[in-house]
Amino acid sequence: MDIHHLKYFVVLSEELHFGRAAQRLHMAQPPLSQRIKDLEKELGVLLFHRRRTGVELSEAGALLLEHARNVLDNVAMAQESMRRIRPGASGILQVAVPPDTNPRALEAMVSSFASAAPDVLLNLHELTTVEQVERLRDGELDVAVVRHPLSSVGFESGPVASKALGVVLNASHPLAALSSVRLGDLSGNPLIIFPRHMAPPLYDSFLQTCRDAGYLPAAIVHARNQHFTHGLIMAGRGVHFNEEPWTPLPDGIVWRPLVGDPLAWRTSALWLKSRRSAETDAFVEAVRAGLAAGGHG
Structure with missing residues (x-):
């Protein structure tokens, strides 16, 4: 059972409306509906009764909600514990880039960061913009390299660089x-x-x-x-x-x-203010150097 599916289930249980839940999750409604169906199929039960005005929790859904909230709370506490014991200059930085990132730009980002923070392990992920924003909010990423335009409410952004298409x-x-x-x-x-x-x-x-x-x-x-x-x-x-x-x-x-x-790729680093550190600052600077090496102005 995927932890993200549980999160989608809990949000829909609280909103009882696919449209509002999708907006809160910063995703489109069809993939949310599909993931809920996948969860129902995996569990072999109906979690929601679909109505014209929204949804209602089924008996099985109400039972799962109690367990799901506990699971998500425990995951959040575990993540927070790991963040607290992360030894700063010898820790891990979780970052993500778009799937079609220019190889020269990526190589320059990695090299620049390694020079600035040699004792920090850079854990790279290849994610879409929607996935990046979701995982930043969930605390699973420290910094993302995103394409604009996007909704950046609640985030801080580095300089936006542009490359013509x-x-x-x-x-x-x-x-x-x-x-x-x-x-x-x-x-x-x-x-x-x-x-x-x-x-x-x-x-x-x-x-x-x-x-x-x-x-x-x-x-x-x-x-x-x-x-x-x-x-x-x-x-x-x-x-x-x-x-x-x-x-x-x-x-x-x-x-x-x-x-x-x-048309142009307009790209920048994005992060939550609460996750800012010397390591994230170093990677934001590495993103700037990497984009310049990749031909962004």
């Missing part, structure tokens, strides 16, 4: 013959983009910028993995926005800058 096209596409591409000229092409649940504000911002520039995609295709994305482009299934490649692209696809740089 271009478009990845099939080499036979008519626009591939140009040295740069106007965003509006892509209208009618399917767009290959990360799933919305990974970073809802960023996803919405991308699509709004496309609409404002006159790019109306013929379809939206969701892809997480770079190889899958490249395969779709090679098959002529759409175009994709990303930063300039740091290694050669596969034969059959090309990258072109966008005129006026309308």
Whole structure:
């Protein structure tokens, strides 16, 4: 039984409404509903009665709630105990970066932090923006490297660095013959983009910028993995926005800058004020150095 599933269950038990619970958890409603269904399937019981106006705890749900709260309280106490005994300069820093972080940027972050805090173990995680924010709030991360825009209420942020994005096209596409591409000229092409649940504000911002520039995609295709994305482009299934490649692209696809740089990765470190320490300050500075090494300005 996943500890996160228990947390979702408790929040829904308190709100008795999927929409309010999802908002409180900083996640979309469909994945919350799915995780509750997964928990019910695992336990073999119905935890909630679904109503038009919300949900009600079932008898099994009420029984689980008593146990779940105790489990979460004990986990929180264990985490706090570990934080208290963490020996500062010889402790562990839990950090996370986006799945598509530029390798040069990541290498520079790790090297810079190792130089500044050689006795601190850096435990790196590859997480989406939604996962990063959730785990920061839960105290499972000390610092996250996030993409903006996002809701940063309750957090502190380092300097936001920007890196312009271009478009990845099939080499036979008519626009591939140009040295740069106007965003509006892509209208009618399917767009290959990360799933919305990974970073809802960023996803919405991308699509709004496309609409404002006159790019109306013929379809939206969701892809997480770079190889899958490249395969779709090679098959002529759409175009994709990303930063300039740091290694050669596969034969059959090309990258072109966008005129006026309308799209960009806007990235910074993010942390809870209550978790700030000399170690987190050192990593925030390492993030700045890493982003600069990765071409962010």
